[in-house]
Amino acid sequence: MRAGLRVLRGLRPWRLLPSPTGTPFTFGYAVILLLTSLFAEYGDPTLVSSLHQGSSTDVAHLADRPMFVLVASALWIAGGITSPYAIVFLLVLTALERRVGGLRTAGVFLLGHAVATLATEVPVGLSVLAGHLPGSSAYRLDYGISFGVAASVGALAGLLTPWLRWAVLAGFGWMLLQDLIAFTDPMTNWGHLLALVVGVATWPVLRGGRGRGAAA
Template identity: 35%
Template sequence: MNARSPQGLPARLLLAVLRAVRTYPRRSPLTLCYVGLLVLGHVWVENLLSTDRADALRGYISTNLDNLHDHPVTALFGSALLFDGTLTDIASTGFGGTLITLGLGICCCLSWAERRYGGLRAAAVLLGGHIGATLITAVVILIALRHGWYPDSVRQDSDYGISYGAQTSLAFATLALPRWARLPWAAFVLAWPLSGDGEWPGPLPDFTTVGHLLSAGLGFALAGTAALLAARRRRTEAALATADAHT
């Protein structure tokens, strides 16, 4: 059977997957190291620490208002080293979240950003989404508290993990798709945070949903900026080539 025929599509897909796995360490070393840290951190907290110590650690790195006021740097960067999900309970909704954030967001989309733009820019996308969305969400929470839209207990709520940075990476990876697929992908990125069963405490959804929507917005904004810069570079190169041709 010809691998180029329609019947050979599964074979081509399998070869593409195997090639991507084989070249992953070379093309996305930063993402690979980050995924390794996340998995090791997850195993350490979930399986090696006692329940009390694990809960205390999660509470300390949570990016809630009290922690951001008391130890903002530790909370922001510590939170980015754990993910709030499961690797083993495949029948749970938490595993679905792990597939989207760790699987799609980090392993796939962040890896693409690293291959396309380099490790430093990929890290900037991840940290820009994680830190930027967290801080903007904190401002939204303060406004909501002032208007009575959130209960005061939200100041100590648990909020840690990679999901904001992963959401920004998901949105940024819109650039990797053909034009016909970009709108459906954007709809998915915006819709999945709204698919949970959480109740709206007032005119706003819960603050984690707000954070995911804000991080998606940051990712789309970064993607748009990157597209504009690429278009400007192409125009400049074309103009220089035209000028060289006339000299």
């Protein structure tokens, strides 16, 4: 009984969420996403639509200003703050940053976001050039944080105990496979799986930097 009480006293549930001192990257990014989500919900619909279009990592925008849209597209949450990816973002990036620090966490997120975006959009561009897809496919609306979140899940799994690591990968991977089987948005669904693999590929680098994260 006393041992159980000591365990309960040792639990710090607030560490599951970001803080300005303990996880500054995740906290700052979360604030930005909250603001853009509120604007998307309550702002002028025409302006919101225009900003989404301007931030889209579609083929046309990637060919014209790739760096800008790769960053701008990650400032919005597809589906808003009620999206499951918003919750996963808070929990996973907080845990990852506490283990490896803000710089590596940002690197994992951006790497997954960029690689998965390019890997899904470049084939679309080539298909449009070859005449296999209509020109309108080059303007497919594409924005959000899901690729970066998927990569972060893959990266975090490598820092967990073996049984929890494979449970996380199996559970999240199965969810992504179900989305792919549903075939509602196959390009994005393939991108999620690829981003998860990108996160797993960062294990050697992250394990070398474990313990350098924030402690607060």
